[in-house]
Amino acid sequence: MNAPALNEQRVTDADPVASAQQQVMAAGQFAAARGWVPATSGNFSARVDADRIVVTRSGADKGALTPADLAVVNLREPLPPGLSAEAPLHVARYLADASIGAIFHVHSPAAALASRRNARHGVLTLEGWELQKAFAGVTSHLAVLNVPVFANSQDTVALAAEVEARLQNQADLAPGYLLAGHGLYAWGRTGRETLRHLEAFDVLLQLQLEWERNPL
């Protein structure tokens, strides 16, 4: 809006750590305003470069993140203490797919419920909704999108291995997966694209839940 703000922007553009921090802080505010990260839940990350990400520390209020709530983590080194317990799920995704620029994980009510309802199938299938076109690369409502659903686990290292093994062996997936009774992981090439994917998932999961409640 004024000169200092412009200056901050210039600094950011030149500093990939600060840019990743800003993507994470903006995503936290966006998610908190929509009720997707209740009670300090959720965790958010963005890629700094080929080797590093920025990721939220444990317990922070995601609607009011500051750089002090974020850690810079090397993807190929042991994780430092104090991170979210789910950091291994982030790291594994970045290592598996170099095109991913940001990963946002939310506990929205729709994600907690739709995941648990579909856990026995191991998949939630989206089909026939125009809004599916909000996902990068999807060009028709006729696309069938299979969102993997995994049983929830507190052993996130083992869970990350299970998730990646399955994602490697499937094509044409939506840019996200569900943990049963827990929430949604979504990703994209940039923070902005990942937010668009989160927003589309949230509405699509609500539509799916309504459809299951009252099928034709």
Next chain:
Amino acid sequence: MNAPALNEQRVTDADPVASAQQQVMAAGQFAAARGWVPATSGNFSARVDADRIVVTRSGADKGALTPADLAVVNLREPLPPGLSAEAPLHVARYLADASIGAIFHVHSPAAALASRRNARHGVLTLEGWELQKAFAGVTSHLAVLNVPVFANSQDTVALAAEVEARLQNQADLAPGYLLAGHGLYAWGRTGRETLRHLEAFDVLLQLQLEWERNPL
């Protein structure tokens, strides 16, 4: 609020393109605040004069539109590149009805769901709700309003022809139609009237969905 703002207003009043732009930008903010255009979905237009409209380009965040996100289009010339893929649906409506001053298209959850549930009937019927009187020309809750529902399609030129063929042959319709699993198109003589129609449709579709969920 201050002199520059007043000056902008004066320019607007004198300039039909700027006036149409402002109607579209205001409608985008209104719809975004209500969750009707998730994940950059939706598209909005307003008439400039007998031959021209302003319409949103593809991919813009509808809650933060600027004039750069809007194109001026001649209704009787080929469409320029970069528009929303649904621009033909707007153009066909303006050409068919000279009284239409604005057309707003939203992907509200209620519209996506109610349209898909009623697709097999090709129509969603509203009857008995006082709020129907929010539609221009409707004077009683006893009016029976038939909102056409079309199968969704990515071929919007063919879809526009199908829509207009049906609308030409019916009278006493509500000022809008639904695309199944997709959303709502609504129109009015002005941007303000079209917003009032959008707001009424959104509540009426929610009421209709609740009624279908739990009929007496």
Next chain:
Amino acid sequence: MNAPALNEQRVTDADPVASAQQQVMAAGQFAAARGWVPATSGNFSARVDADRIVVTRSGADKGALTPADLAVVNLREPLPPGLSAEAPLHVARYLADASIGAIFHVHSPAAALASRRNARHGVLTLEGWELQKAFAGVTSHLAVLNVPVFANSQDTVALAAEVEARLQNQADLAPGYLLAGHGLYAWGRTGRETLRHLEAFDVLLQLQLEWERNPL
């Protein structure tokens, strides 16, 4: 916030018309922010003195009322043109009960739906909810509150007579009634109390609808 605002307040305190206008404008903002007056629906009034009320004119956006949107009406004289078509329902209540200081009418989705569902009984019964104690004079959740439900009508003069005939013959009623598929009328001794009643009704009607959807 500053001197002019304080001055306005002083004028208001001394002027019963301005005080009634402010109660109505505040109520309109409160209701609009909660989605209770979609598409310019609803109407609001407040008593000036034994003979006069302030009431909304037809068609105004209830979330942005100004004194120009409000008329001063004498309760014992013919109604002037330009008022809401429902002004007779307001006038009849003020004439019937001198303790009423404000009447607010909303089209909240819960009111439109709960009224229509219970129209065949002519009454919606609230019982067992602690929030019932928000109504003036109710001291226990065990109170049984019978909210009258009337068939909707565009003949508001005849409807007002029907409403008042029934209200005269019943005691222990909640401070409001429903019009089927239309909305809620609520009253209180002051604008503030009437807003409290509106807010309690809205939640109680939602609870009642949920209970009907999924009875034990």
Next chain:
Amino acid sequence: MNAPALNEQRVTDADPVASAQQQVMAAGQFAAARGWVPATSGNFSARVDADRIVVTRSGADKGALTPADLAVVNLREPLPPGLSAEAPLHVARYLADASIGAIFHVHSPAAALASRRNARHGVLTLEGWELQKAFAGVTSHLAVLNVPVFANSQDTVALAAEVEARLQNQADLAPGYLLAGHGLYAWGRTGRETLRHLEAFDVLLQLQLEWERNPL
């Protein structure tokens, strides 16, 4: 934001009464913004020291509390007049558990409904939701949390005795209990922790209600 605000903060840090007042006022705003204290319902308290609490007076709008709306109460002396009728439920909890720093009571629709639906069981059981980990000391979604549900009563002294008798005899409970058709009491070691518990309860009760509406 500026010098006076910083000064107020310093005063607060030095004054346990002012600190408790600020926790209560912040909680009231938080709850009001989420629709949990409709129509002036709800009541809030925070511990000053081993012997004293701050608690809301009767009838105040919880979203706009000032110090004048709060009373300082000695836990071991008779209650002064003008308090919320539910003050005995607060006092009994503080006396029973010295680790409790704040108790917030809300009338959220989810709490009113879920409590009434589960009143016949005397308990609402939460199991399998990741968000349960928002409660202090809960480390897995596999924990089974039994939230006591009590019949509602206007005799809050007798009700407090019933509540405490039951809580003394049970372990591994969630940090809260429900009153049927009424609402939720939740506590924590600090105001901040209690708000986190409230937020988690609200989502968990919504999830539970949805699950009961549409079981697999």
